[in-house]
Amino acid sequence: MLHAVIMAGGAGTRFWPASRADRPKQLLDLTGEGTMIQATACRLGDLMSPDRVLIVTNQRLVEPIQEQFPELPPSAIVGEPCKRDTAPCIGLAAMLVSRNDPDAIMVVMPSDHVISPESAFQSAVRYGASLVADAEDRIVTFGIQPKYAAETFGYIERGESLSSDPAAPPTFTVARFREKPKGDLAREYFESGQFYWNSGIFIWKAKTILDALQKYEPEMYAHLAAINDAWGTPQQAEVFDAEFAAIRGKSIDYAVMEHHQDVVVIEAPFLWDDVGNWQSLQRLNQPDADGNTVLANHLGVDTHESIIKADDDHLIVTLGMREVIVVHTHDATLVADKNREEEIREVVKQLQANGWDAHL
Structure with missing residues (x-):
């Protein structure tokens, strides 16, 4: 079978x-x-x-x-x-x-x-x-x-x-x-x-x-x-x-x-x-007219080609942003250059090195 x-x-x-x-x-x-x-x-x-x-x-x-x-x-x-x-x-x-x-x-x-x-x-x-x-x-x-x-x-x-x-x-x-x-x-x-x-x-x-x-x-x-x-x-x-x-x-x-x-x-x-990183969301979700992939309660002013994600109804406002990743959770927020996404792994390593286990 x-x-x-x-x-x-x-x-x-x-x-x-x-x-x-x-x-x-x-x-x-x-x-x-x-x-x-x-x-x-x-x-x-x-x-x-x-x-x-x-x-x-x-x-x-x-x-x-x-x-x-x-x-x-x-x-x-x-x-x-x-x-x-x-x-x-x-x-x-x-x-x-x-x-x-x-x-x-x-x-x-x-x-x-x-x-x-x-x-x-x-x-x-x-x-x-x-x-x-x-x-x-x-x-x-x-x-x-x-x-x-x-x-x-x-x-x-x-x-x-x-x-x-x-x-x-x-x-x-x-x-x-x-x-x-x-x-x-x-x-x-x-x-x-x-x-x-x-x-x-x-x-x-x-x-x-x-x-x-x-x-x-x-x-x-x-x-x-x-x-x-x-x-x-x-x-x-x-x-x-x-x-x-x-x-x-x-x-x-x-x-x-x-x-x-x-x-x-x-x-x-x-x-x-394989949904390997945050930019995968651009392939899986329809971007808006400004090229933003938004899975959050978001107000974007002059914001383009960005990825915005939040797990709750927390309002995220972006002004004058281009090609960034913004991810909000209950205890941590990431704001990153979209083109440096691979370095998020290094961020995690630094959190480990600093003993910030509550955020891992």
Whole structure:
């Protein structure tokens, strides 16, 4: 059967001050249509019943996620004791899914993307699952057609075409996964027409990914197996804390994808946005006549090409502003040059260094 694993452990520091340790990006409503993680779960539609959805996050977020998903049993939300990247997260999820369904097929996806239309996503997942069902060791991923020479995404180099059904989206073998490129290399990837952005969405059999982790990351696999053996026993929490902390963190791309032989990329037939920073809101919301993206109670006088966001009815007034980001929360306000947005991460680091933990 098909199962969904939603990875929801990110910090979302580029969305400070709205994104905090107790309410990171995936728990925010950035589009006016519910929180990011709620939209991710809703996107699954009728692909599977709620009892086949597993959310993996960090321990600090288990309770707030449970509040957003009262229909899910507590066992459907797993809180990691520490951050160890995506490979251990996925490996643990595969083991937990396999306990009740050894033949499970998993669709694994981040919790903080915007994808539309939902029907196209669901059709693509069904198609990907059929490709996995047809080949025991196959791994399927989705590639996003690049819109520009991005330096912030990993890339997938496509190989031979596997498309035989004209009604199905273009499908290729994967020649290679590429790290985030810089400058000229990013432009080379973009102009070649042979590369996709890596969406971070995967489909595979639980057994396939576990066999791959056991082969390529035996030490990691051993720690995960110890956790799985103790799951549901009085020793679960103690073993989980100790064994997970002992894992050397690694992404699933490095741990498995760069080594596995049968990897297929489907050209995504849906619109995708990773919502990586505040400027993403410009793509997701209609700007006003002055080019401003406003999600707040706002009065703008001679204000242009700016992003204004507030969580409550606090009035924000801007005068003579151009290309700025203004974000107001109950205890912090950010005013930033839109073109220096990447430095928000440095702001968070300075808050940490200054011991201003209440604002993190």
